[in-house]
Amino acid sequence: MNLQSLFRDFNPSKFIVHCSLFTFITLFCLRLDNYIDWPYWAIFAPLWIWKGIAALGASIGAIVWCRYPHYRLEGDSYTQFKAMLISLSLHLILLMFELLACDKLTSNRNLWVLVFIPLIFGSVASVGACVWAVKHDRSFELELFLAVNALLFVSLPLKLDGFVNWSWEVVIVPMWIVVCLSLVSVLYNIIFCGIMMRTPEISLQQKKAALNSAIGNACTVLPLLCFQVIIADKLDNELKFPFIVVFSPLLVAIFTLIILSFSAKGGNKWWFGIRKSFSQFLLSTMPFLQEYGNISYHTDNGGQSIPLDSTNVHLSEYEKHDKKSKKGLKNDSMKPVVPIISIDLPD
Template sequence: MIFTALFALRLDGTVHWSFWTVFIPIWFWKFMVVIGATIGSYVWWRYPHFRLEGEAYVHYKAMLISLALHLILLMFELLVCDKLDSGRHLWILVFIPLIFISIVSIAVCIWAVKHDRSFELELFCSVNILQFIFLALRLDGFISWSWEVVFVPLWILMCLSLVGVLYTIIFAGILLRAPEVNPQQRRTSFNSALGYTFLVIPILIFQGM
């Protein structure tokens, strides 16, 4: 949220900081990811008995996958920052790490499903590969489509997400009226519907603006 506010202020000219300064929240986030992975790896190798606990290996592998994806994202963010500050790269080159991570994320999503792991970031990247390509080509001027056309892949994705939100709301309403459903299931379903609503609707409003 801090980065979004700083980035908007910088684009509007309200602040005149370097983009490297504006991106400080991103750098801090990535620093914390690396620190967390380092500590996790240290514990993993320093205390071998932890490896015998249930799905410890799966958890460790998931951490390494997450670290790798974040490092690739860091490469993209560094290129974006350099592009905004110097303008010496084509946007298509800047987006190469993001396109690469979108392809890799497909395999990561499959792995996550098999091992019952969450994969929200990976799913977002994998389904938006076409959007990333269109955006880079439009920013470089290789295509002259209107922005409405450029964002068609994202519109399709958001429409599907809206259908999912409506489904969760209807499902939560059914559970609230079903007497045989226990309160915990009702609460979980209601919270899920509420969470998806507050996630998708603001994004739709932002995209429309």
């Protein structure tokens, strides 16, 4: 394992989100199968932790933004701060939906149509957020997920409340459309990877990146397709499998996303007001990690620790010393060997 690239490319935001979803889905399936009898407020705890971290990170970032105005002049700070606020608003919308859904599952006193109103509103707002992200060259995964599933958030509560009598395969038609488009993307990545592998002018690093992208997309989209087929048959009472088995393809896809978060890069630098990449912040906070990650860093005039892409300084000094010693040995071997002459002196 290359710990240097692990520190540099790790995306903590995606790691937290995917781990929270993985834990929540596992607990929810065990609750539906009656393996555990926990209240739904405890089942939703991983999602509360996710939203709590997001709210805390945005609050600290806003405090740093207001308290230190000169930080606003650093690069694209305005764009990143606005992106953080947009992400926080979507997280709050998701939190409102989760609270209503948890209350519905616990007390059953509201209609599902009312529960899904925050998601419908969030889907409409996500369209504008996606346009803003494209205009400012920002990533928009959460915004895109909410925007493309707007029709699903309308048909799903209608089916749950009994207003429509459609089969579940018809209800999740918006998901079929999204997954089919994702399959086209997977096919494109596989073909592109094959072309890259057979082109000698392409560097080895680019070939590895194309291969990892193709494998990651395939291991994410194909399990999602299997999950949609199985969950539709399960809800239509055509399968008798437990929910933990039905949701296992979805868990495989989320686990793949957890692994991919270690090479996802990116991330907003204004979460928690750190104003730097996660690797730089981690090394400046805990410098002893440079020994394990084999990463050297130096302190500039501003007092910020900047990791270097080179190997450890001690290792480079050792290599220089080793070269000098080898050079000295080589020079000594080329000198003529003179026998030692012992001269006996008289007493």
